[in-house]
Amino acid sequence: MKYAAKAATLLFGALFTLSLGISLYTILSMSQLSLRTAEGTGVPVRHYGVYLPVNSYTFFQDVVTGAKLAGTELSCGLSFHPIGDGTLDLSMARYSGIDGAIVFPAIPDDQARRLLTDLNTSGVPVVLIEHTIANDSPWPFVGTNNFDLGKKIGEVIAKIGTDPLHVAIVYSDKSPGIYAERELVEMGILASLGDRLGRSLSVRKTDLNPLDAEDLTSQILRNEPSINTIVFTDTNDTLSATQVLIDMNLVGQVQIIGFGADRPILDYIEKGVLAGSIAVNPKEIGYRAVQLLYELEQEGISESFVDTGVQVITRASVQELQDAPSQDLGGGA
Numbered sequence: 056m057k058y059a060a061k062a063a064t065l066l067f068g069a070l071f072t073l074s075l076g077i078s079l080y081t082i083l084s085m086s087q088l089s090l091r092t093a094e095g096t097g098v099p100v101r102h103y104g105v106y107l108p109v110n111s112y113t114f115f116q117d118v119v120t121g122a123k124l125a126g127t128e129l130s131c132g133l134s135f136h137p138i139g140d141g142t143l144d145l146s147m148a149r150y151s152g153i154d155g156a157i158v159f160p161a162i163p164d165d166q167a168r169r170l171l172t173d174l175n176t177s178g179v180p181v182v183l184i185e186h187t188i189a190n191d192s193p194w195p196f197v198g199t200n201n202f203d204l205g206k207k208i209g210e211v212i213a214k215i216g217t218d219p220l221h222v223a224i225v226y227s228d229k230s231p232g233i234y235a236e237r238e239l240v241e242m243g244i245l246a247s248l249g250d251r252l253g254r255s256l257s258v259r260k261t262d263l264n265p266l267d268a269e270d271l272t273s274q275i276l277r278n279e280p281s282i283n284t285i286v287f288t289d290t291n292d293t294l295s296a297t298q299v300l301i302d303m304n305l306v307g308q309v310q311i312i313g314f315g316a317d318r319p320i321l322d323y324i325e326k327g328v329l330a331g332s333i334a335v336n337p338k339e340i341g342y343r344a345v346q347l348l349y350e351l352e353q354e355g356i357s358e359s360f361v362d363t364g365v366q367v368i369t370r371a372s373v374q375e376l377q378d379a380p381s382q383d384l385g386g387g388a
Contacts, residue, residue: 197361197363224240
């Protein structure tokens with residue numbers, strides 16, 4: 056046992072050292088690449104690091120799209136790094152030579168606060184997106200006001216629900232920004248509905264498994280007949296749950312409020328399968344975050360909070376959305 060424990064300790068140490076070496080090599084390589092670009096063109100190139108959770112879901116892909124557009128317009132080089140799950144990239148950021156950082160703090164608040172403070176102390180300005188971290192001097196923030204998001208959800212429920220309202224809200228690891236500020240979301244819902252709720256909100260959560268929402272929705276519909284309204288906070292979960300509702304022939308008996316403005320969701324709303332949807336704009340979040348960081352780096356001061364808004368989509372407004380041309384984020388739209 057003693058030898059096994061010693062071997063395990065040595066293996067862990069070797070793996071940690073290897074991981075640290077790879078992270079440092081990657082960071083230093085990107086720093087050198089940024090400097091070579093600047094020298095080769097004669098044009099000052101700023102290098103901003105963007106730290107996002109690693110997943111394939113649309114939200115963060117759209118954040119990256121918006122950030123790249125702003126980076127091109129402002130001649131800022133962007134590098135994208137993982138955060139969470141034991142990654143070391145944010146820990147090493149202060150040594151990487153970046154001129155600023157955009158961070159989705161998908162790590163415990165205490166750890167995030169320490170690392171972000173270290174960045175500021177080393178002269179690297181920081182902008183947070185989608186989840187704030189309480190601090191004596193809060194970092195500039197770009198994203199959704201989750202209290203307002205909750206209020207908008209409550210307004211939709213109030214229009215389509217029948218008293219007494221028995222509501223389940225389903226958070227998801229696929230939308231970590233909303234889950235991290237779930238207390239604000241629920242406060243917003245309660246502010247809109249007041250005493251119309253027949254009982255306290257039933258709170259659930261799905262993981263990154265795309266099938267998790269199917270199983271959860273099926274369980275709710277089969278085992279909890281008193282719940283008459285289900286709210287989802289992720290686009291993929293919305294689509295999975297809607298299919299379960301259709302398969303169980305419960306359309307109209309249980310109201311589902313979805314998340315997102317993807318074409319299938321708009322079609323479901325138009326057909327009356329979904330009661331409505333709440334949408335945010337991740338491309339705008341990425342775009343405005345780069346703008347704000349640029350302003351902060353150049354001027355030493357910036358807006359403290361950029362609210363990118365919450366959109367309510369109902370059957371009355373869905374046709375207008377379907378007919379609208381794709382929005383161009385250029386010019387800060």
